Amino acid sequence: MNNQKKYILSGLVLVSFVGYAFFIRHQENEADESRVIAPKISATNLPTMMRGNNMMSNKQYKNGVYISSVTDAIYGPLQIEVTISDGKISGVKFLKYPNDRDRSIQINTQAMPYLKQEAIAAQIAKVDIVSGATQTSLAFREAMTSVLLQAK
Amino acid sequence: MGMPIEITIEDYKNTKIFNEVFNFFKYVDQKFSTYKTSSEVSIFNQGKIKLKDTSDDFKKIYKLCQKSIKYTFGFFNPSNKGYYDPSGLVKGWAINEASNIIKKSGSKIYYINAGGDVQTSGKLWKIGIKNPFKQTENIKIINIKDSGLATSGNYERGMHIYNPQNNFKKADDIASITVIAKDVYLADIYSTAAFAIGLKGINLIEMTKGLEGYQIDKSGIATETSGFSKYLCLN
Numbered sequence: 001m002n003n004q005k006k007y008i009l010s011g012l013v014l015v016s017f018v019g020y021a022f023f024i025r026h027q028e029n030e031a032d033e034s035r036v037i038a039p040k041i042s043a044t045n046l047p048t049m050m051r052g053n054n055m056m057s058n059k060q061y062k063n064g065v066y067i068s069s070v071t072d073a074i075y076g077p078l079q080i081e082v083t084i085s086d087g088k089i090s091g092v093k094f095l096k097y098p099n100d101r102d103r104s105i106q107i108n109t110q111a112m113p114y115l116k117q118e119a120i121a122a123q124i125a126k127v128d129i130v131s132g133a134t135q136t137s138l139a140f141r142e143a144m145t146s147v148l149l150q151a152k
Numbered sequence: 153m154g155m156p157i158e159i160t161i162e163d164y165k166n167t168k169i170f171n172e173v174f175n176f177f178k179y180v181d182q183k184f185s186t187y188k189t190s191s192e193v194s195i196f197n198q199g200k201i202k203l204k205d206t207s208d209d210f211k212k213i214y215k216l217c218q219k220s221i222k223y224t225f226g227f228f229n230p231s232n233k234g235y236y237d238p239s240g241l242v243k244g245w246a247i248n249e250a251s252n253i254i255k256k257s258g259s260k261i262y263y264i265n266a267g268g269d270v271q272t273s274g275k276l277w278k279i280g281i282k283n284p285f286k287q288t289e290n291i292k293i294i295n296i297k298d299s300g301l302a303t304s305g306n307y308e309r310g311m312h313i314y315n316p317q318n319n320f321k322k323a324d325d326i327a328s329i330t331v332i333a334k335d336v337y338l339a340d341i342y343s344t345a346a347f348a349i350g351l352k353g354i355n356l357i358e359m360t361k362g363l364e365g366y367q368i369d370k371s372g373i374a375t376e377t378s379g380f381s382k383y384l385c386l387n
Contacts, residue, residue: 115354115358115375115376115377115378116375116376116378116380116381117373117374117375117376118373118374118376119372119373119374120283120291120292120368120372120373120374121291122283122286122289122290122291123280123289123290123291123292123293124290125278125280125290125293126278127278127279127280127290127293128160128263128277128278128279129158129263129265129270129272129277129278129279129280130265130268130279130280130281130282130290131265131268131269131270131279131280131281131282131301131302131303131330132268132281132282132284132287132303132305132328133268133282133284133303133304133305133306133328
């Protein structure tokens with residue numbers, strides 16, 4: 001092989017190696033603990049609602065990174081990865097999503113920076129209808145049932 | 153449900169339709185209100201009746217809840233302090249059913265507003281999204297037609313309520329999230345799920361086809377999905 005080709009090949013190997021190393025480091029930053037691939041969720045191990053049992057206690061869940069199976073979110077496939085640290089949900093990542101957007105989307109644990117943001121400000125135009133929340137149960141915040149069943 | 157219900161039908165055929173729809177909401181409230189100790193939900197939670205002996209509509213809601221848990225990965229969860237509480241789904245379902253009642257009566261131009269969850273039909277209706285920190289104010293005006301809209305939030309909390317000792321709550325809390333979908337039933341489930349997720353809730357809406365959303369965090373910053381701006385236009 002002549003010298004030119006050698007340099008190009010070395011360059012390619014170097015770039016690939018750097019890219020791979022960066023990927024691995026990136027992955028490590030997402031998870032505090034060892035990676036655990038959870039079993040697929042089938043219809044038989046869907047959560048059941050238990051009367052009178054305290055489903056919503058301050059349970060501690062096993063630390064780790066849990067991946068759900070791919071599920072039909074009505075409009076397309078959805079799959080999430082949940083990180084448990086200190087027994088609590090510390091991160092949520094969407095691995096698969098219905099793709100009806102023009103651009104491909106990478107989601108991490110931060111609010112997506114490219115979504116338009118604004119400070120709210122009073123609007124004084126007349127409206128037909130007003131929409132606002134009524135009291136919503138705080139208990140909903142704790143719910144990650146299907147994935148957390150794996151983390152018990 | 154214990155909330156104000158507003159029905160506007162521009163092309164009503166007969167005033168009887170209003171009574172019919174209000175009676176339906178009364179029926180839903182009597183069956184599903186967690187605030188009534190005599191409701192079917194309360195009796196079920198008291199252990200006085202088994203699921204197999206509940207009414208058809210009760211069973212229907214129970215099944216819908218199980219499906220919703222699945223496709224929101226448990227972020228929608230019909231539970232409250234350990235008891236079965238399908239309120240997050242019942243409201244949207246009830247409005248959807250009421251909408252069908254109105255359609256069956258022959259009317260096309262109407263809206264139903266049950267406690268801030270809305271189903272519109274027949275023309276563009278102007279909707280104001282409440283300021284979660286000042287409920288006499290609207291902070292966004294949108295126009296929707298033949299779509300449903302639901303807002304989840306917790307107005308008990310003001311702008312600065314989070315526990316510095318509990319990093320999880322501090323990082324993830326939002327004040328409200330409004331979801332628009334083809335029908336209010338889906339909007340209700342997804343707004344409930346997104347609110348449960350917190351700051352990343354808007355991501356769930358962005359990633360799900362057929363939904364748009366507008367989320368307001370605890371510092372009054374709003375984040376909208378990439379297709380949300382179409383509702384700001386008058387066409």
